[in-house]
Amino acid sequence: MNESTRLSAQDWARAALKAIADGGLAAVAVEPLARTLGVTKGSFYAHYRNRDELIAAALTEWSRGHGADGLAEFAAITDPARRLRELLTVVVQAVQPLAPSVHLSLLGDRNDPRVRDAVRRVDQARLELLARTYRELGLPPDRAASRARVAYGAILGLQHLAQTDPDAPRSAVLADEAVAVFLP
Template identity: 85%
Template sequence: MSGESTRLSAQDWARAAVKAIADGGLAAVAVEPLARTLGVTKGSFYAHYRNRDELVAAALAEWRRSHGDEGLAELAAITDPERRLRELLTTVVHSVQPLAPSVHLSLLGDRNDPRVRDAVRWVNRARLELLVRTYRELGLPPDRATARARVAYAAILGLVHLAQTDPDAPHSAVLADEVTTVFLPS
């Protein structure tokens, strides 16, 4: 396959590695299976990365980018905090699909790896900061805003876990109303 290394970018490989992580954690990031999935030879990989560790680092950076501050930018730009919270919770709930793999949950199996620990901490921080800011703007004092944000975030991760493991998980439309009702301050 001549020119295949120019068809795929380093980011294409990183995104494929992120999908592999969602399906099987860091152990699923292997060059040959990813090359098969992408329809190229290993030569394409080596045009962008020296080794698997570089690809893992790029995949974690891609996940941090797409699920941290940059991935939350559109929601963070909503000026009305109640609308922001509703849209944030609704977006999350609607993205939860039964038996769907999750990068976040898959990475928890590799949480002792310092690269994973840093990436998860980064994404958690970005998400929690947005939730805390939103609850503060809704009038909660700092301690309550932080507590409410942590509970809401824990519930979101719990919903992802349940959906990943339960084929009979409730439909997201049903959950969206419940989640927003529970986590909007009264």
Template identity: 45%
Template sequence: MTSRKRLSAEDWTAAALRALSEGGLAAVAVEPLAARLGATKGSFYWHFSGRDALIEAALELWERTGTEDAITAIEAEQAGLPRLRALIVGAVVEHTGEAARVELALQATAAHPLVAPVLARVTRRRLSYLAGQFEELGFPPGEAARRAQLAYTSYLGISQLAHATPGETDLSPAYLDTMVTTLTAYP
């Protein structure tokens, strides 16, 4: 008889987030996750009351790491254009990372009752942060909000394009420079 590793709620949550990034919300299923982790369903039920609780935990982890932790990290950059550039370029370059894959999977299930409020909250937080960065560059609030939306939808579009047709995505320094210049140009 083989001994099994004792898993924590965090282990299950991380595995659920990976499954979500690989196969969407439908991939967050207890039995396949247990098999992947080399655990029993009993281990899962020790930590979670059911699948919905696991999905909620995975969504909280994605929100924290993909938004709040990312914002905290970018705050270390010099304010103004250097920070905004680092934010935009970093997001675009990381378009194939787990956080971006999770976001694409969540977009596909945006109406799900567990997903909708988290996706709305993350989108509002990211747009608000981006708008603040454009305001620091001197754009009035309305224009800053419009440019924030343009930057965010560009990120989502690049992520989708890279996912659907990977060979068609130009992430060269010249492209990224054009993107930042376009987003920050005064009319």
């Protein structure tokens, strides 16, 4: 098997996402990614015509995995209190000190229409699930939408703080606090 068939287009997209997490769109470059993946540029060109196609594929991969498709497991939980508890616990426990974040890195490139669209899709899916959950917990629609925004903002804020604070509290403690604050 030659090297161009060993790696899939998805392997390249995932490597691009890691690069984005580490340094934004500017970090997506074919030669460094090929070195990281242990292949030559020929493997890249077996899947993509150019860097822009790779970026588009990476953003699609990210928005699919972190938007509605990535939330399907939580959306299927019928008890809204359990759904919110599990969602907050999983998301907050995933926040690790000094860990790069695709989402936060993309915000630096928010003027790029591709990035703006991908971030909007992910944010919208997350906010819709949170708002639906709060409505099911009995909040009126306007208040449910506001509570969803505040909860989501807090989660993004924890990601931001974790990027710079190696001494951040353990994620399990933060998850318990998030559940206590955001579960009515």
